Amino acid sequence: NAGVTQTPKFRILKIGQSMTLQCTQDMNHNYMYWYRQDPGMGLKLIYYSVGAGITDKGEVPNGYNVSRSTTEDFPLRLELAAPSQTSVYFCASSPLVGTWVVPPDTQYFGPGTRLTVL
């Protein structure tokens, strides 16, 4: 299993541009999450999804949109990039049903996308 993968790894945007951050997991996890991590800070939840077709806002959703058309993919859309969106973005997933080895709440993180908005 590749686990959670994210593309791109790095991106520089100009103010007002738009882009989509891609996230894919191959572990058949129901739950997926998007976090942002500002320098020297913890992670803040942007959006999450409990399954295909179901998404909900987290702590800091303004300026972002998500969709979940399949179990595997959970893209994050920035419509009008602003300097305040400069951050590292992490996607994560966790299973609905746990196993002996992996409890249901364990979140697995992707490698992150470092985004700079100038």
Added chain:
Amino acid sequence: GENVEQHPSTLSVQEGDSAVIKCTYSDSASNYFPWYKQELGKRPQLIIDIRSNVGEKKDQRIAVTLNKTAKHFSLHITETQPEDSAVYFCAASSTGTASKLTFGTGTRLQVTL
């Protein structure tokens, strides 16, 4: 919503000494408390977690304790090694609600020789 506070923000210990990082949380409904280690430029990696029906959990040199009455939990690392140097994050969530994690602001641990 949940609020998690983490202390200290930086911690320097000598190799072989112990390190303790403390977190408090605000939501009494929270019942899942993971700890993540993040090396520079890398993703957070789960190192240990604890649930509210347990007061203490240990995994080799790492242990976590939970006091639900006082709403605080702590990470203990014994016999620290240089490879333990990283940023450590605590988090809290309420299971049954997609386990939405609220993170602390992190502790930068430096293990010196």
